Amino acid sequence: MINLGVTAAEQGLYSCHVCGLLSKCHQTGLSGFCPRCGTRLHLRKNDSMIRCWAFLISAYILYIPANLLTIMETGSLFKHRKDTIMSGVVHLWQTGFEGIAAIVFIASIMVPLFKLFVLTLLLVSVQRRSTWLIRQRTWLYRVVELVGRWSMLDIYVVTILAAVVQIQSLATVTAGPGAIAFGAVVVLTMFSALYFDPRLIWDPLQKKRTT
Amino acid sequence: MPNYPTHLIACHECDLLQREIELPLGGEAHCPRCGAMLYRSSSGTLDNTLAFALAAALLLVIANAYPLLGIDIQGNTNATHLFGAVRYLWNHEMHLLSLLVGVTTMIIPALEIAMMLYILLPLRLSIIPAGTPFILRTLHSIKPWGMIEVFMLGILVSLVKLKDDATIIPGVALWSFGGLTLMLAAVASSFNPRDVWHKIGTASSREQQHD
Numbered sequence: 435m436i437n438l439g440v441t442a443a444e445q446g447l448y449s450c451h452v453c454g455l456l457s458k459c460h461q462t463g464l465s466g467f468c469p470r471c472g473t474r475l476h477l478r479k480n481d482s483m484i485r486c487w488a489f490l491i492s493a494y495i496l497y498i499p500a501n502l503l504t505i506m507e508t509g510s511l512f513k514h515r516k517d518t519i520m521s522g523v524v525h526l527w528q529t530g531f532e533g534i535a536a537i538v539f540i541a542s543i544m545v546p547l548f549k550l551f552v553l554t555l556l557l558v559s560v561q562r563r564s565t566w567l568i569r570q571r572t573w574l575y576r577v578v579e580l581v582g583r584w585s586m587l588d589i590y591v592v593t594i595l596a597a598v599v600q601i602q603s604l605a606t607v608t609a610g611p612g613a614i615a616f617g618a619v620v621v622l623t624m625f626s627a628l629y630f631d632p633r634l635i636w637d638p639l640q641k642k643r644t645t
Numbered sequence: 646m647p648n649y650p651t652h653l654i655a656c657h658e659c660d661l662l663q664r665e666i667e668l669p670l671g672g673e674a675h676c677p678r679c680g681a682m683l684y685r686s687s688s689g690t691l692d693n694t695l696a697f698a699l700a701a702a703l704l705l706v707i708a709n710a711y712p713l714l715g716i717d718i719q720g721n722t723n724a725t726h727l728f729g730a731v732r733y734l735w736n737h738e739m740h741l742l743s744l745l746v747g748v749t750t751m752i753i754p755a756l757e758i759a760m761m762l763y764i765l766l767p768l769r770l771s772i773i774p775a776g777t778p779f780i781l782r783t784l785h786s787i788k789p790w791g792m793i794e795v796f797m798l799g800i801l802v803s804l805v806k807l808k809d810d811a812t813i814i815p816g817v818a819l820w821s822f823g824g825l826t827l828m829l830a831a832v833a834s835s836f837n838p839r840d841v842w843h844k845i846g847t848a849s850s851r852e853q854q855h856d
Contacts, residue, residue: 442655442662449655452785453778453842454684456653456662470846471778510810526806534805537798572658572679583792586749590799593746595806596737597730598714601721605810609739617745624789636659636679 441640443633448475479631483557489626490553496618497550504610506592511604518612519543519588541587542616549585549623552578556630563638575632582627585620589613656681689835695769697835698761701828704821705758709751712816713800716807724816727751753791754829760784761832764841773844781838797826 442449447456450468457469466475504516517525519542526535552574559571592609599607652665658681668674668686675682708727715724725733727750734743760780767774774780800822807813 440662441660443660445662447653447655447662449657449660451657452782454654454657454839455842455846456655470842471782473782529809531805534802538802541798569679572681575658576681583789583795584798586792586795587799587802589742589746590750590796591802591806593730593734593742594713594725594799594803597725597733598716598723598803599807599811600723600733601716601718604718604721608737609734609742614739614742617742621745628789632658632679633660636661 441633441636443477443637444640448477450475451479478633478637479629482629482631482634483561485629486553486557486626489622489629490550490557493619493622493626494550496615496622497546500546500612500615500619503612503615505588505612505616506595507608507610508599509606509608516610519616522588538588538591541584545581545585546619546623549578549582549627553623553626553630556635560634565638568635568639571635572632575627575630575635578627582620582624585623586617589617589620654683656683684839685837687835687837687840691765691769694761694832694835695765697828697831698758698765701825701832702758702762704825704828705755708818708821708825711818711821713818713822714804714816715814716811717814718811722814724814727818749790749792750796753787754793754825756787757784757791757829758832761836765836768841768844773841777841777845781841785838791829793822793829794826797822 442456447458448466448468449456450471450473452473453468453471455468455470457466457475467473468475501519503518505519506517506522508515508517515525523535523539523543526538556571556575559566592607592613595607596609599605653662654665655662656676656679659676659679661676661678663676663683665684666674668684670686671688673682673685710726712724712726713730715722731743731747731751734740734746760783764774764777764780800819804813
């Protein structure tokens with residue numbers, strides 16, 4: 435008999451993360467496969483915490499060169515400038531493109547910082563088995579998953595500009611090493627968010643009730 | 646007897662067990678505990694989804710076959726394709742960046758559309774194509790990495806950055822990318838993998854009844 439109001443894991447039921455089917459696991463050992471779609475089943479994502487931390491720490495390390503190194507070099511007959519992410523935003527603002535400057539600022543500076551901060555908060559609170567603001571933390575996780583991809587904006591802008599602005603001696607744009615570091619930060623934080631298992635936020639609640 | 650409980654699902658974000666209920670057309674079911682969207686009923690018919698997917702495929706071909714944009718600075722012109730931009734980065738020792746852009750804007754979207762058509766065309770003829778579980782599983786895992794909509798915003802930001810220093814010659818691909826962004830969003834909102842899983846589920850339980 436299955437009681438409602440409890441988690442699938444408490445009942446020994448595996449929920450497939452791809453097709454959503456609930457199944458009992460007959461295989462011996464830690465994991466089996468979903469009878470409908472063949473995905474490997476886990477009660478919770480495998481080594482979720484350790485993988486998240488690994489990607490997150492790498493992202494923190496690369497966040498430094500991503501912001502300090504040049505992301506784009508612009509050269510023309512009259513001027514030559516090297517832009518980091520922040521100086522690019524400031525330049526846009528000063529040349530009168532406030533709206534675009536705001537979009538780039540949100541996508542390239544606010545979003546990565548928000549992701550690093552929220553993922554750290556989630557990982558630390560899950561490790562401390564905290565029951566503090568559970569719903570809100572789940573919501574933060576959802577936002578991180580949703581907005582992460584938009585940080586790729588600057589990478590695409592640099593790619594397009596570098597390819598199109600290639601007019602010998604008049605104007606050239608080249609991508610700088612900062613772009614690689616920045617792209618890596620985006621990818622690493624996306625992996626970290628993908629490996630995070632939001633059900634871990636809720637698990638302390640179940641344990642508390644049963645004890 | 647199938648070896649899994651029917652009409653029960655677990656929330657993918659907090660693992661709460663709950664009974665599945667019927668939804669009105671276009672309705673959504675949310676988890677009462679964490680608020681995650683559990684499932685939704687299809688907002689469009691199979692015909693809608695197929696039409697959007699075919700349009701997306703056509704636009705993807707055009708978007709890659711024609712130049713994205715060109716510039717004109719004092720009579721000197723230069724234009725680029727998306728592939729040209731990716732190749733430019735590759736030729737300038739930016740291999741990682743080139744791969745990142747190529748995978749997220751060309752390979753993943755192309756794979757996504759091809760897989761959708763592979764599933765949708767036979768389904769329209771009431772056939773479940775071979776390997777559907779594998780295809781749906783792959784679609785699920787590559788989905789976060791297709792970033793056409795972010796790329797589209799990248800194009801817009803690039804246009805604004807260029808507009809003071811050069812005359813912009815918009816390419817055919819520019820409009821195609823706009824259309825592709827809309828079509829991919831339409832496919833995502835009208836395609837409901839859950840319906841396909843249900844079809845597969847009933848097919849396998851029918852086999853079990855015959856056994």
